[in-house]
Amino acid sequence: MAELLYRLGRASARRARTVIAIWLALLVSAGTAYALFSGELEDSFSIPGTPTDEVNQSLKAEFPEMSGGRGTIVYQSEDGSALTEEQRTEISERVDTAAEVSGVEDVIDPFATEEERAEQADLLEEGREESEAGRVELEEGQEQLDEARAQAEAAGPLDEQTEAAFDAQQAELDAGVAELEAGAEELDRGEAMMDMASEIRTVSEDGSTALVNVAFTESQEEVSQETKDAVIEVFEDDPVAGATVDFGDDIAMELPSLVSPAEAVGVVVAGVVLVIMLGTLIGAGLPLVTALVGVAVATLAAMSLSSVIEIANVTPILGLMLGLAVGIDYALFIVNRHRRQLKQGLGVHESIGLANGTAGNAVVFAGTTVLVALLGLNLTGIGFLGLMGTVGAIAITVAVSVAVTLVPALLSLVDGRILSSRERIARLAAGTERSESGRSESGRSENGQADAGDRPMSNAGALGRAALAVVALGVIAVPALDLRVGMPDGSSQPAESTQYQAYTAIAEKFGDGQNGPLLVAATLPGGPSDEAAEANAEQYRYEIAEAIYAEDDVAAVAPIGVSDDHTLAVFQVVPVDGPASESTEALVHTLREMEPIHGTGTLGVAGMTSANIDISETLSEALPTYLAVVVGMSLVILLLVFRSVFVPVVATLGFILSYFAALGGVVAVYQWGWLGGLIGLQNPGPILNFLPTLLVGILFGLAMDYMLFIGTGMREAYTHGSPSRLAVVQGFRAGRAVVTAAAIIMISVFGGFIFSETMMISSMGFALAFGVLIDAFVVRMLLIPAVMHLAGDAAWWLPRWLDRIMPDIDVEGASLERSHAAQPTGDGEGAGAGDTAASGEADAGPAGADQPEVGSGRR
Structure with a gap:
């Protein structure tokens, strides 16, 4: 060589x-x-065959609309006050425009989502009022029936026809009570689910901040930056007066x-x-x-x-x-x-x-x-x-x-x-x-003997x-x-970057965990018929959500979908802490070890946070x-x-x-x-x-x-x-x-x-x-x-x-x-x-020049 x-x-x-x-x-x-x-550089990493990837493949088969990537856009009023009605309308208009961008599956209007939540709360409240009114009516009917039976029995023995009439009225009242109790139980579950999902919001409690969630048609790793930039352009190039807009690191990529x-x-x-x-x-x-x-x-x-x-x-x-x-x-x-x-x-x-x-x-x-x-x-x-x-x-x-x-x-x-x-x-x-x-x-004489100044160090x-x-x-x-390892999130971006501003705004207004929500998939046992499977799914979803919500590191949980055959349910879970925290990492492992329904297997966890873990x-x-x-x-x-x-x-x-x-x-x-x-x-x-x-x-x-x-x-x-x-x-x-x-x-x-x-x-x-x-x-x-x-x-x-x-x-x-x-x-x-010439010394150069270069040939 x-x-x-x-x-x-x-x-x-x-x-x-x-x-x-x-x-x-x-x-x-x-x-x-x-x-x-040259093409686009990737701003995310993936490894096939991980637990997250397995869940994603399952979701892609059962819920194609959920398999796409996600992006988060944060609107805030400049003075910290609640967004005005005019600002809300303008934001909604931009949401509609962004939904038409090629490669976008859907864009969620934060205000429409909150209105739906309010409507659900109103419906539950109305249902509770109707239930209470029905309960009062049934109690009155039972009192009237009991009084009529008592009066008839006081007049003499009841004949067979009268007895049958009283029994029919009692059966009707009992059926009403049973229906009322079933409705009350459903209302209880609905209210409990609303309470468990109360921290999953798209508009902050003070009304100053709104989250626009974008769903892409391609997976997170496959969404082109061109598509992301087109979405960003919709919101950035047409600003809303009196409001700022920032973009999460799931949609905004700045090439180093x-x-x-x-x-x-x-x-x-x-x-x-x-x-x-x-x-x-x-x-x-x-x-x-x-x-x-x-x-x-x-x-x-x-x-x-x-x-x-x-x-x-x-x-x-x-x-x-x-x-x-x-x-x-x-x-x-x-x-x-x-x-x-x-x-x-x-x-x-x-x-x-x-x-x-x-x-x-x-x-x-x-x-x-x-x-x-x-x-x-x-x-x-x-x-x-x-x-x-x-x-x-x-x-x-x-x-x-x-x-x-x-x-x-x-x-x-x-x-x-x-x-x-x-x-x-x-x-x-x-x-x-x-x-x-x-x-x-070499710093020694050519005959291999040491110079007079060379001395070995002492022992x-x-x-x-x-x-x-x-x-x-x-x-x-x-x-x-x-040592703890992970992937950088918005909190590690430069303070002046839009990703950092979006991350901190979400953490302050919605909680740290909102920056790293988890997708949790649970297998349901189904039923002997479609009707039975559907009925069972409602009960099982509630039980699973209740088990997840009972974990200390869970801030909120909400069911977001059930497969057509009612054998797979998906939940959004918001941790208490951010995506890079030790508690969130521990929560992912805890959920994966949990079997809320005996015999159906443990839960699966996906999402960017889970993928990074x-x-x-x-x-x-x-x-x-x-x-x-x-x-x-x-x-x-x-x-x-x-x-x-x-x-x-x-x-x-x-x-x-x-x-x-x-x-x-x-x-x-x-x-x-x-x-x-x-x-x-x-x-x-x-x-x-x-x-x-x-x-x-x-x-x-x-x-x-x-x-x-x-x-x-x-x-x-x-x-x-x-x-x-x-x-x-x-x-x-x-x-x-x-x-x-x-x-x-x-x-x-x-x-x-x-x-x-x-x-x-x-x-x-x-x-x-x-x-x-x-x-x-x-x-x-x-x-x-x-x-x-x-x-x-x-x-x-x-x-x-x-x-x-x-x-x-x-x-x-x-x-x-x-x-x-x-x-x-x-x-x-x-x-x-x-x-033409040689110097008298091996090296008369500057600092360190009396030391030989590697390759001095002393072998």
Whole structure:
């Protein structure tokens, strides 16, 4: 691979304009494909086969009109007073107009609904009055009959005809009483049902707020944004004077912005780090330009598939995050290596080839690790999560391709200007002579002996560092024990957004639970005949509703439909608390375990709230398996790279610590609300349900990168004869500069997304930035060196039988470096001023310049 990348690098350098033209053509093609074929991004997630999905399928068969998606529109008077009659009329007119929009099944007029409720209450009241009047009439009739019978019996024995007449009148009265009692029982049930449904309102008690409910013909996941926008336009473009209108997050979707000022700040910070690391604006600008090209190609190509593949709206952002961060880092590794070789006297094209074959080889390995981890998300069996991993993998693939082709091409064009003027002057002055100091890139002499200043840390110091790192990570990880996952709702939207305004208005005027109603399906036993089944259904509906209403976390319940064969009943249930609350989650499970009618089975629960709970639980169940796969992959990869049993185990345990510490930080900020005000967090709540799983794959790949940069230096120093504990110091010195720069760049890029107004994006940015911070600076640069020191020679033990069968993975291209060591320093191609001289020192560059780049060839 190293030799292939060497040739690819030299070929790209010689044909720089062709390579640039190819990438520009790819960029234009991706942009054209996006313009021609891109479709709508999905604002919801679904997993087939969940309990919610099963209920939805049943409802779709029995109640087609209920299978469509829902949307909520909130009208409020501007001054908080009751909506006037004129305003109510205008709102009703817009309801009628919206009902005619293509793709809309029905739009419910809130005022008509409340009028129907009032009419039902009036009918019940009239029925109760009539029942009482009938009861009085029957009681009077019974008194008259009893008095007549008594008088007749006092006059003498009753004859058969008179007895029969009295019996007939008594039977008639008894029938009337029975009918009256049946009617009274029905009235009791009706009044009880009205009371249980009293909190399900469409107009607030003070009359200031009205809810317009929209029913779509397609399911929630299939309703096009075009249809939703058409409905929104009806209400938004023709405002009602004196009233505001807002739209719930079930109908209003705002596509997260791919570029925001905060994210631009992150890129600027990365640019500053590059300037400090590379010492020139050209050197700093080149990784930024190539990363942006790679991100553009990958993102546009992925989004062009959105018309044929259901892509969640957060997926392109993930690709942007990863592509930008790793794209800058991967280019940095190659550029930094090339600069150092130029200062050692290599010609431009030869240096580009070697940089591509050594540092580029490490880039390919690191990128492949991240790519495999992301593609592994498909093993979870969860479609949208696997697609996220695939899009992220595309971004990584493009970033690696850019690094090993476009970067060499641009390096060829900038020629010696990749060095600062001071470095170019020193190079020219030194000619082609190498430094007589004998110092190699590894930070030790070329004969493998330690420099006089190299000293291993003390045992006590190593033990203290390890203990400090483990305790600190453990403390930071504690909040992860309280992890709750879910989907963001309207409360997590920006305070000025229409979704947040709608959510808070509903919560204030109708109760928190109105933001997340549940659909509950119950199987009914039916009857021997249609009439009996219908009669039984009325009784069973009441009993089921009464059982549901008896639950502490239920605010209201109302029957909303019975199947034609009277064997399935559907209820709307409003929880006491909001859709993301623990009590609502517990209520869903309680209802699913409830069997209100013996022998008919438990209840089924559906609705957006239930669906989000099911998705979260499915993801949580898949997480341990995926984590186990990643851990196993980590052990194998590190075993092949470091040819040691101890190093893979320690490095993998370090990854597990950094993962749970990152989760702990996310829980503390986004679930507990600690320091949430600094990032504009309005309402803390459950963590994005797919974030823990996504974090495993991404953080694993990045952790392996950092372990590669730190660990290979230690191994090379050890194999070149340095004592094991001294090799730890030498390897750490060799890799710390590049790990520091790479980590800061990634933290800056990921950190820019923390200030996104979309909470999904913000939490992902924070998790990745904090995870990189923990893994790079605590695990790889504090814990790993300390533990490696304490292990001594045992750190590099490997059974002989295993050593014989394992392939030799030359990650840094050491064999390539050795094979080209005897070649002349110039290219003989007239490459320019940058080809003619070498500096006296291995690296006279800026901060961290005395530390070698990954790919130093110490193997």
